[in-house]
Amino acid sequence: MKRRSFLKKSSGLLGLSLADGFPSISAAGRKLPAAERIRIAVIGVNGRGNNLLRTFASMKDVEIAGICDVDSRVLNRRISETKKDGRHNPVGLGDFRKAIDDKNIDAIVLGTPDHWHAIPTILACMAGKDVYTEKPDSHNVIESCTMAAAATKHKRVVQMGTQARSGPHMKEANEYIARGSLGKVRYATAWESMKQGSLGHPADGPAPKEVDYDMWLGPAPKRPFNRLRFHGNWRWFFDYGTGDVGNDGVHRIDYARWALQTGLEAQGEKLPSLPRSVSASGGKLYFDDAQEWPDTLMANFDYGNCLLTYEMRIWSPYKLHDEAEGAAVYGDKGYVILANGRWRAYRHGGALVKESSGGSNLDQTSIHVRDFLDCMKTRKKPAADLATVGHPSSMLCHLANASWRSGRTLKFDPGTTSFKGDSKADRYLTRAEYRAPWKLPKISEL
Numbered sequence: 295m296k297r298r299s300f301l302k303k304s305s306g307l308l309g310l311s312l313a314d315g316f317p318s319i320s321a322a323g324r325k326l327p328a329a330e331r332i333r334i335a336v337i338g339v340n341g342r343g344n345n346l347l348r349t350f351a352s353m354k355d356v357e358i359a360g361i362c363d364v365d366s367r368v369l370n371r372r373i374s375e376t377k378k379d380g381r382h383n384p385v386g387l388g389d390f391r392k393a394i395d396d397k398n399i400d401a402i403v404l405g406t407p408d409h410w411h412a413i414p415t416i417l418a419c420m421a422g423k424d425v426y427t428e429k430p431d432s433h434n435v436i437e438s439c440t441m442a443a444a445a446t447k448h449k450r451v452v453q454m455g456t457q458a459r460s461g462p463h464m465k466e467a468n469e470y471i472a473r474g475s476l477g478k479v480r481y482a483t484a485w486e487s488m489k490q491g492s493l494g495h496p497a498d499g500p501a502p503k504e505v506d507y508d509m510w511l512g513p514a515p516k517r518p519f520n521r522l523r524f525h526g527n528w529r530w531f532f533d534y535g536t537g538d539v540g541n542d543g544v545h546r547i548d549y550a551r552w553a554l555q556t557g558l559e560a561q562g563e564k565l566p567s568l569p570r571s572v573s574a575s576g577g578k579l580y581f582d583d584a585q586e587w588p589d590t591l592m593a594n595f596d597y598g599n600c601l602l603t604y605e606m607r608i609w610s611p612y613k614l615h616d617e618a619e620g621a622a623v624y625g626d627k628g629y630v631i632l633a634n635g636r637w638r639a640y641r642h643g644g645a646l647v648k649e650s651s652g653g654s655n656l657d658q659t660s661i662h663v664r665d666f667l668d669c670m671k672t673r674k675k676p677a678a679d680l681a682t683v684g685h686p687s688s689m690l691c692h693l694a695n696a697s698w699r700s701g702r703t704l705k706f707d708p709g710t711t712s713f714k715g716d717s718k719a720d721r722y723l724t725r726a727e728y729r730a731p732w733k734l735p736k737i738s739e740l
Contacts, residue, residue, distance in 0.1 A: 332667055335360035335393035336403040337414060339372045340525055342428055343405015345656075346455075349663045350403060350426075351376055356667065359399060362387040364506040365525075388506055390414050394421050401451075401670060404428055409514050409534045412437035415452065415680075416735055419444040424451040426666050430540040430688035431680060436724035436734070438692055439711055442685040443737045451669045451676055454684030456548045457662040458634070459677040463652025464549070467630055467637035470648065471556045475639065476625025479557030484546035484621040485605040485614050486538060493530065493583040496522045513725065513732035522584060530585040537587025538608050540691040542619060548678075548687040549621035549632040550602055557623055558600065567686050569595040569602070571705045574697040580609035593694040604694065696722035 334356055336347045340363065351358050358376050361384045363369040369386050376382045393399050394417050401424040404411055412432040415425045425445075431454055432438045445452040458464045471479075501507035501519035510524075511517070514533040529535030539547075555565040576591035591606040605614075615622060620633040628641045634655065639648040652658070662677065669676040678684050689706075697704045700719040706712075713719045728734055 330355055331357045332670060333357050333359040333398055333400045334403055335362060335387070335390075335396075335399050335401075336405065337362040337390045337393065338404060338406030338410065339363050340365065340368045341405070342455075343403075344372065345659065346403050346405050346426070346428070346663070347372060347376065349656075349659055351379075351382055352660070353663065353667060358382040358384045360385050360387055360393045360396070362390050362393055364388060364510045365502070366504040367502075389509070391417070394418050394423065399423060401425060407528045407534050408536050408540060409433045409528075410512055412441055412734060413513065413732060415441050416444045416740070419448040419450045419452065420735075420740065422448065422450075424666075424670050425680075426453045426455065426663070427680070427684075428455040429684070430454075430536055430544045430691050431684045432688065432692075433534070433536065434722075434724045435689065435692045435696065435706070436711060438685055438688050439708070440734060440737055440740075442681040444735075444740050445680045447740050449673075451666065451673065452680035452684075453662070453666040453669070453676040454678045454680050454688070455659075455662070456545055456678045456684065456687065457655065457658040458545060458549060459552070459683060460662040460665050461652050461658040462661075463635065463637055463650055464552075464632065466650055466652075467632055467639075468552060468556045470637075470639055471553055471623065471630060472560050474560040475628060476557055476560075476623065476630065477627030478561060479554065479623060479625040480600050481602075482550040482554040482557075482600070482621065482623040483603045483605070484543070484550040485607075485617075486542050486546060486619045487605075487607045487610055487612055487614065488542070488618050489611040490538075490589075490608045492581045493522050493527060493585055495584050496520055511729070513728040513734070515727075515729060520584075530587055532586050535587070536691055536695060537591075538589075538606055539587075539591060539593070539604065539694055540688070543604060543606055544687060544691050545634075546619055546621050547602075547604055547690050548683075550604075550623065551687055551690065553621065553623035553630060553632060554600060554602055557625060563599060565600065566597050568689060568706060568708060569597045569693070571596045571703050572690075572693040572697045573703040574694040576606070576698060587695075588698060591694070591698060593690075593697070595690055595694075602690075604690075 339347050350356050373386050402418050404427040418425050498518035498520045529541050558565050574593035576588040579590040581589050589608050593604040595602040615631045617633045622631050631638045636651040641647050665677045699722050705714040707714050
């Protein structure tokens with residue numbers, strides 16, 4: 295399907311009328327031969343998105359052709375900063391659909407809040423573009439399933455921003471586990487115990503005149519503007535984020551799931567793509583503030599042949615295994631501790647037998663971005679391929695949140711994308727309603 299035909303179709307899905315003649319981003323600098331350039335549009339460039347913008351801009355074969363943000367103050371700063379090296383000449387956009395509409399754009403990069411991951415990713419896949427999206431993959435279970443289906447059906451390279459998947463130290467740790475060094479593996483755990491602060495109870499107020507607040511809300515319900523539901527702090531509210539389990543927890547859960555999978559494969563077994571049941575408990579036990587997601591959470595993921603757990607305490611500075619945040623995988627002959635920049639292996643009795651350090655978060659991000667760009671050329675699966683890596687790890691976050699909100703153990707049926715025998719809990723699979731004109735395409739519509 296040609297892109298213009300696609301956009302007319304996707305406009306119908308969204309209930310929109312897209313006019314012809316969007317400003318072309320193809321007027322950007324031509325210093326590299328066309329065959330060597332990958333034209334990128336970066337969408338959402340305030341926090342993590344700015345880090346991604348800088349990283350992509352540093353790659354010699356990348357042309358930053360477009361930058362999109364709903365806050366014109368942020369947008370103008372990023373355009374100015376990106377133009378300084380003389381190699382990029384990005385067009386500023388307030389509407390991400392213009393980047394998807396431009397046939398000269400090869401890929402989009404999403405540094406947006408969680409509630410703005412799914413729709414741009416799905417539409418980009420349908421338009422034949424590749425995608426780099428920040429973690430977790432989406433806002434909820436149904437979005438995650440739809441994104442994975444879109445990436446698979448349209449054969450797109452979609453990388454999720456769990457950059458440790460490209461980290462040399464994490465690969466080295468899994469190579470150690472793959473040799474059967476831990477013996478019979480049956481359990482992995484992940485944790486977060488980084489102390490965070492209170493948001494308080496700020497009053498609502500007018501949105502800054504420079505912000506297209508209606509576009510920022512997108513499919514989320516219409517609510518008054520509040521500065522602590524906006525830049526950065528959106529992640530602590532049901533409408534936009536996935537709590538700390540989706541913020542930092544997805545990284546550590548992915549460490550644990552990867553190591554558990556490796557350990558099982560070393561003994562000739564497989565880790566199921568999803569657990570057979572999920573149980574999570576906790577709540578707002580410490581902070582008295584406007585945050586809606588829990589500050590304390592314990593989640594259990596029962597795979598049948600093994601168990602994965604997650605512990606989150608965002609009010610305490612106490613470490614586990616000498617790591618404020620990390621993961622561990624256990625076998626009957628030893629265990630491995632996985633952290634952001636190092637890993638350690640222990641034998642029975644607690645003797646340290648191997649340890650190694652890795653690069654910084656910035657180093658890992660650069661390698662992860664490079665992996666994505668290389669896979670765009672080779673059409674191989676990237677390190678954190680959405681369908682096979684990003685989706686399964688993100689689903690653990692979404693399912694834990696659903697279990698916590700419903701107050702009971704849940705069994706998810708991927709065939710029907712519903713909870714077995716618990717129709718009341720199905721309301722936590724997705725939004726009650728996607729605010730017009732935004733609509734999440736159904737898998738059958740892809």
